[in-house]
Amino acid sequence: MDATFWAFIGLVIFLALLAYLKVPGMIGRSLDERAANIAKELDEARTLREEAQALLAEYHRKRKEAEKEAGEIVASAQREAAALLSDAKAKSEEYIARRNKLAEQKIAQAESDAVNQVRASAVEIAVAAASTLIATKVDAKTAGTLFKSSLEQVKENFN
Numbered sequence: 093m094d095a096t097f098w099a100f101i102g103l104v105i106f107l108a109l110l111a112y113l114k115v116p117g118m119i120g121r122s123l124d125e126r127a128a129n130i131a132k133e134l135d136e137a138r139t140l141r142e143e144a145q146a147l148l149a150e151y152h153r154k155r156k157e158a159e160k161e162a163g164e165i166v167a168s169a170q171r172e173a174a175a176l177l178s179d180a181k182a183k184s185e186e187y188i189a190r191r192n193k194l195a196e197q198k199i200a201q202a203e204s205d206a207v208n209q210v211r212a213s214a215v216e217i218a219v220a221a222a223s224t225l226i227a228t229k230v231d232a233k234t235a236g237t238l239f240k241s242s243l244e245q246v247k248e249n250f251n
Contacts, residue, residue: 226238
């Protein structure tokens with residue numbers, strides 16, 4: 093009996109002890125559990141990846157919608173600004189036309205006032221000249237006759 097025999101016997105006892113304690117079954121179960129855990133983690137990773145891709149697609153869609161909405165807002169703002177500009181232009185033109193008409197009315201009124209003032213001055217000058225002329229040339233009898241005829245003219249004009 094040499095050392096090889098005793099090593100073989102030790103190996104057989106060791107293997108018998110391992111079989112008795114059911115170590116191969118435990119190792120198999122442990123490996124099966126580990127394989128199941130790895131498969132479970134892979135499934136979870138695949139699910140998470142799919143969810144991440146769905147979220148990414150959702151964010152891309154929302155970004156496109158937001159860009160479209162922003163474009164619509166900008167277009168709406170441009171239309172509104174154009175409308176405000178045309179409205180302001182129309183109101184400015186209307187205001188200018190109103191101011192021109194008012195200025196023309198004021199000019200016409202000033203012109204009418206000036207003509208009336210010239211007429212009044214002409215009448216005053218004519219009356220003053222006539223009174224001076226009458227005072228120097230007419231005697232009392234002629235003045236009474238002129239007064240009566242003037243009075244009759246005034247009565248006719250009022251009737």
